[in-house]
Amino acid sequence: MEILVQAIELLLVGGAVGFLLKTFRRQDVVEESFLCGVLLSVAGCLVPDALVFFPVLWWSFTVLWSDGLRVYLASLCAILLVAFYAVVVWLVVPDSGVVLFVSERMTGAFHRVPIYRMGDVPLYVWLSVAVSAVVGFWALIAHLTHYTRANARIQTYLIVSVPFFVLSLLSTLFPSLAGVSLLSVFIGLSLFLAVLYVYAYGFPRIRISGRRKQTSRRKWKGRKNPYK
Secondary structure (H helix, E strand, O other): OHHHHHHHHHHHHHHHHHHHHOOOOOOOOHHHHHHHHHHHHHHHHHOHHHHHHHHHHHHHHHHOOOOOHHHHHHHHHHHHHHHHHHHHHHHHOOOOHHHHHHHHHHHHHHOEOOHHHOOOOOHHHHHHHHHHHHHHHHHHHHHHHOHHHOOHHHHHHHHHHHHHHHHHHHHHHOOEOOOOOOHHHHHHHHHHHHHHHHHHHOOOOOOOHHHHHHHHHHHHHHOOOOOO
C-alpha cells in the first residue's frame, strides 16, 4: 500500500514540477499555476510534507520570471478548491476509508523521528536513500562545476530544483512516526538532476591515463630515428 502511495506522490509532485518549469519566462501561466496548486494540494493529502513545497512554488515563479498577481492567486484558488472538496467529503462521509486515511496522515505529520531510530525500516528504503543521495549530490556538484558554462534555462532549472531536493531529503531523513516521507520524490529529483546534467553537458568522460601512454609509445615506435 505504501509503495502505491509513494508512486502516486511521485507522479503528483513530478507533474507539479513539470508544469512549474514550463513557466520559464512566460507571463500567461495562470493555468499552469492552478494545476501546480491542485497537484501539490492533492499530494499533501497523501504525504503532508508536500505542503511545504508551496512557499518554494511561489518563490520559483519569481526565479523563473513568470510571477504576477494572477499567477499567485491561481495557486491560492487551487488550494481553496481542494480544501473545499475535502471538507465536503469529510462532512458527507466522515467514516469513509479515504477520510480516515487522510486524517491519520495529517495527525502523524507533526511528530518526526530520525530514520536511523526507526527499527523497522526495510532494506530497500536504506538502499534507495543511499543511492539517491550519492546520485543527487554528485549531480549537484557536477552542475556547480559547469554552472558558468550553462545557459540561463539550465541555471534557472537548477536553482529551482535545489529547494525541492533539500526539502524532500529532510523529509526522508526525518519521517513521521508512521514512516511517511517524500522518499519517492527525493529519488525522482535525484534522477532529474542527473538527467539534467547529461542533457546539458553530455555523459561524463572517463579518462584512462594508461591508454594515453600506450598510444604515445606506439606512435614513437613507428617513427624513424633521425640519429641513426
